[in-house]
Amino acid sequence: MHDQLLRLDGISKSFPGVRALSDVHLDLRAGEVLALVGENGAGKSTLMKVLAGIHQQDTGTIHIDGQPVDIDGPKTAQSLGISIIHQEFSLMPDLTIAENIYIGREPHTGFGMLVDDRRLNRRAADLFERLGIDLDPRTKVGDLLVAQQQVVEIAKALSFDARVLIMDEPTAALTESETENLFRLIRDLRDQGTGVIYISHRLAELKEISDRITVLRDGEYIDTLQTGEADLRHVISLMVGRQISGEAGPTRSTSPEQPTVLEVSGLKRGSRIKDVSFDLKQGEILGFAGLMGAGRTEVARVICGADRADRGHILLRGRPVKIKTPTDAARLRIGYLSEDRKRLGLMLDQDVNFNILASSLSDYVNPFGLIRDKPGRLTSERYVESLKIKTPSIRQQTKALSGGNQQKVIIAKWLAKNCDILIFDEPTRGIDVGAKEEIYELLNLLADEGKSIIMISSELPEVLRMAHRIVVMCEGRVTGVLDGAEADQEMVMDYATRSGSHGGIATS
Amino acid sequence: MKQADTVEPSPDEMLRPAPSGALGASWNLLRRQLQQVLAFASLIVLVAFFGVANPNFLTWSNMSGILLSTAVIGILALGTTFVIITAGIELSLGTGMTLAAVMTGVVLTSWGLPLLVGVVVGILTGALIGFINGFNVAVLKIPPFIATLAMMLIAQGLALVISGTAPIYFTDAPGFTDISLGSLIPGVQLPNAVLILFLLTAIAAVILSKSILGRYSFAIGSNEEAAGLSGINTGKWKIAIYTLSGCFMGIAGVVLAARLNSAQPSLGIGYELQAIAAVVIGGTSLQGGKGSIIGTLIGALIVGTVTNGLRIMSIPQEWQTVVIGLVILAAVYTDILRRRKQT
Numbered sequence: 001m002h003d004q005l006l007r008l009d010g011i012s013k014s015f016p017g018v019r020a021l022s023d024v025h026l027d028l029r030a031g032e033v034l035a036l037v038g039e040n041g042a043g044k045s046t047l048m049k050v051l052a053g054i055h056q057q058d059t060g061t062i063h064i065d066g067q068p069v070d071i072d073g074p075k076t077a078q079s080l081g082i083s084i085i086h087q088e089f090s091l092m093p094d095l096t097i098a099e100n101i102y103i104g105r106e107p108h109t110g111f112g113m114l115v116d117d118r119r120l121n122r123r124a125a126d127l128f129e130r131l132g133i134d135l136d137p138r139t140k141v142g143d144l145l146v147a148q149q150q151v152v153e154i155a156k157a158l159s160f161d162a163r164v165l166i167m168d169e170p171t172a173a174l175t176e177s178e179t180e181n182l183f184r185l186i187r188d189l190r191d192q193g194t195g196v197i198y199i200s201h202r203l204a205e206l207k208e209i210s211d212r213i214t215v216l217r218d219g220e221y222i223d224t225l226q227t228g229e230a231d232l233r234h235v236i237s238l239m240v241g242r243q244i245s246g247e248a249g250p251t252r253s254t255s256p257e258q259p260t261v262l263e264v265s266g267l268k269r270g271s272r273i274k275d276v277s278f279d280l281k282q283g284e285i286l287g288f289a290g291l292m293g294a295g296r297t298e299v300a301r302v303i304c305g306a307d308r309a310d311r312g313h314i315l316l317r318g319r320p321v322k323i324k325t326p327t328d329a330a331r332l333r334i335g336y337l338s339e340d341r342k343r344l345g346l347m348l349d350q351d352v353n354f355n356i357l358a359s360s361l362s363d364y365v366n367p368f369g370l371i372r373d374k375p376g377r378l379t380s381e382r383y384v385e386s387l388k389i390k391t392p393s394i395r396q397q398t399k400a401l402s403g404g405n406q407q408k409v410i411i412a413k414w415l416a417k418n419c420d421i422l423i424f425d426e427p428t429r430g431i432d433v434g435a436k437e438e439i440y441e442l443l444n445l446l447a448d449e450g451k452s453i454i455m456i457s458s459e460l461p462e463v464l465r466m467a468h469r470i471v472v473m474c475e476g477r478v479t480g481v482l483d484g485a486e487a488d489q490e491m492v493m494d495y496a497t498r499s500g501s502h503g504g505i506a507t508s
Numbered sequence: 509m510k511q512a513d514t515v516e517p518s519p520d521e522m523l524r525p526a527p528s529g530a531l532g533a534s535w536n537l538l539r540r541q542l543q544q545v546l547a548f549a550s551l552i553v554l555v556a557f558f559g560v561a562n563p564n565f566l567t568w569s570n571m572s573g574i575l576l577s578t579a580v581i582g583i584l585a586l587g588t589t590f591v592i593i594t595a596g597i598e599l600s601l602g603t604g605m606t607l608a609a610v611m612t613g614v615v616l617t618s619w620g621l622p623l624l625v626g627v628v629v630g631i632l633t634g635a636l637i638g639f640i641n642g643f644n645v646a647v648l649k650i651p652p653f654i655a656t657l658a659m660m661l662i663a664q665g666l667a668l669v670i671s672g673t674a675p676i677y678f679t680d681a682p683g684f685t686d687i688s689l690g691s692l693i694p695g696v697q698l699p700n701a702v703l704i705l706f707l708l709t710a711i712a713a714v715i716l717s718k719s720i721l722g723r724y725s726f727a728i729g730s731n732e733e734a735a736g737l738s739g740i741n742t743g744k745w746k747i748a749i750y751t752l753s754g755c756f757m758g759i760a761g762v763v764l765a766a767r768l769n770s771a772q773p774s775l776g777i778g779y780e781l782q783a784i785a786a787v788v789i790g791g792t793s794l795q796g797g798k799g800s801i802i803g804t805l806i807g808a809l810i811v812g813t814v815t816n817g818l819r820i821m822s823i824p825q826e827w828q829t830v831v832i833g834l835v836i837l838a839a840v841y842t843d844i845l846r847r848r849k850q851t
Binding site: 304306325326327329330331336338343344345346347348349350354358359361362365369370371413417 | 714720727731
């Protein structure tokens with residue numbers, strides 16, 4: 001099955017002041033999964049928008065089945081059999097699955113005034129049967145899990161008889177088992193002759209799902225590799241244009257003999273946290289590893305006061321504390337950095353200064369209850385400098401910053417509050433490979449300065465590299481505490497899948 | 509620029525090239541304040557237009573008349589600016605103000621207590637209404653629209669019940685009308701109500717830009733969840749913000765009663781919408797996170813000027829309302845255009 005389905009030659013596209021694509025090549029065969037990788041800004045999205053008819057290329061040609069085509073709009077792309085599934089879904093939660101799939105193309109009855117629901121649902125059911133999807137088309141989309149919504153999006157794309165399916169970060173919101181199901185569906189489609197272009201930041205999963213990998217960098221075509229022969233570190237170096245050291249590099253030495261600052265015992269909340277105990281030492285990076293849904297984020301939310309525990313004790317700097325609200329946590333100098341920075345971390349419309357001072361504003365109040373602006377500004381400027389936050393000024397709106405710099409603004413917020421316990425939930429998610437390194441350096445620096453860090457991460461190499469000790473969780477319990485220097489991926493995965501074991505703490 | 513949506517910018521380009529240096533700073537400031545600048549320019553244009561259309565418009569007595577009639581809506585608008593910046597809404601302003609006026613009337617005429625007590629009770633009535641609104645929104649988590657809509661009806665009913673549906677006249681409370689109609693500055697025919705408006709504008713501006721309550725209003729309006737996780741006790745502050753708005757409501761009630769020398773229990777409905785209109789015209793976003801006090805004052809003056817100007821041109825009342833509606837559409841649309849340019 002090596003028929004060439006789609007071929008792009010010499011595609012260039014400029015926007016005022018930006019050359020987004022220059023002379024890019026890509027070819028896709030029927031019945032293959034082609035991974036498209038590159039850092040943010042490499043041009044992946046622009047290229048896909050050219051294919052979807054949202055943008056038109058300045059120069060270059062597109063062939064489908066060897067015929068030159070001119071994709072002058074989304075409708076044309078659709079009629080040529082090109083479907084794109086965006087990272088953010090475009091489904092309407094209050095409509096049913098069938099209504100969503102056929103929106104704008106509903107079968108009509110009653111002189112074209114009414115929707116023929118019976119035919120609509122049957123059409124969707126037929127489609128699902130063909131794709132081997134087990135969902136009732138009459139279910140409201142809002143009642144579905146994220147993974148099921150994803151499946152609906154795919155079904156919708158295929159309902160246009162798509163031959164080229166473009167998926168942008170499809171697994172970003174999925175659990176491992178959901179990802180497995182998605183991959184099964186993609187493989188089925190591939191075997192039926194669909195060409196899939198698969199965009200992802202998660203390089204590890206490319207190994208599993210793709211046949212070939214095309215790398216873009218700075219709007220240029222770099223190389224295309226056979227997945228089977230490709231070394232992931234080589235792919236990364238192609239993406240960033242330099243060697244990345246230590247992505248799976250040497251782990252750090254064991255935990256320093258420091259006093260314990262936080263001791264959690266017998267924590268329980270609902271069905272997500274069953275029994276969690278651990279301790280955190282001063283100047284330590286304590287990794288939290290586990291599969292999705294193991295309860296790591298839930299533990300973090302309890303410690304930072306966002307949720308309340310049903311049971312359990314927290315000893316902070318030797319004293320028992322009750323943390324009922326985030327306000328309590330902040331007062332106790334515990335800072336939480338959510339993985340969802342835009343929704344839970346930042347006030348995007350406000351500037352850098354505002355965000356850095358958000359937690360510590362009361363430190364800058366004069367006796368009349370008014371805020372003294374100058375000392376606050378100096379604080380912000382100090383953190384912009386010391387954390388190397390790239391921003392034209394502290395007056396810049398935070399929504400204009402890159403992910404890495406937004407993360408640094410949130411770090412600055414907690415440092416300005418004098419927090420000495422920082423809980424990072426997926427600290428590098430959605431951050432460029434290059435900027436990740438900076439965050440890692442920063443974490444090490446903070447730990448060296450005596451801050452105690454809890455680092456929740458789903459990227460095992462990251463945890464193995466950064467953490468002094470690793471707490472492994474499975475299904476709401478701690479199944480093991482490993483020494484960072486001795487642990488390896490196999491050990492962590494072993495503990496992460498020990499469901500049902502009654503979580504006696506295996507000390508290192 | 510459109511391109512920002514469509515190109516994936518590289519990390520460095522993510523820092524939108526903003527002009528640097530002193531010039532850049534003042535440009536940024538201007539851009540941020542554009543809505544206020546536009547509103548102020550429209551106010552000037554309006555005054556000039558009505559001045560040319562009718563020579564009586566620009567007389568001192570008419571101008572101070574405009575200011576006097578703007579005072580009540582302006583005071584209401586100042587308070588509710590805080591609420592709207594939190595992405596909330598306050599619909600009980602009009603009838604709550606009436607209830608405050610009625611309470612002042614009861615205290616001064618039925619009970620015959622001193623003037624100051626009447627004024628304080630009026631303001632406290634407003635504060636209490638605001639507090640209850642804040643409690644309902646922050647603790648019971650009732651959406652602000654519903655919570656304050658219900659309060660609007662409750663306050664309206666209570667005002668009628670307490671007053672026995674009849675106006676309360678302040679003829680037995682000497683000096684009460686001076687609160688609004690007296691003139692504290694000798695030699696200048698400027699009613700006290702206007703002075704109160706300006707004084708409250710200054711106070712509100714300081715609270716919004718310099719106090720924690722002001723800063724947290726923006727924080728809550730920008731991203732309430734993130735504000736909460738930053739350690740801000742958003743519930744407590746929302747109650748404080750609605751209570752503050754309630755205080756302004758109470759003051760507006762006293763000022764209105766003093767101006768009319770009576771508490772009219774059936775008056776009040778519709779004031780809340782004019783006040784909200786003034787806030788929106790002044791560039792405060794109903795989506796929250798953005799707004800200014802000076803903008804609100806200008807917005808209130810625009811509402812007052814349009815109403816007065818149209819009246820002086822003998823345009824019927826019905827049409828005045830239509831024009832105010834159009835002004836709101838225009839104001840909000842310019843804001844949308846501006847936002848679109850920014851992103």
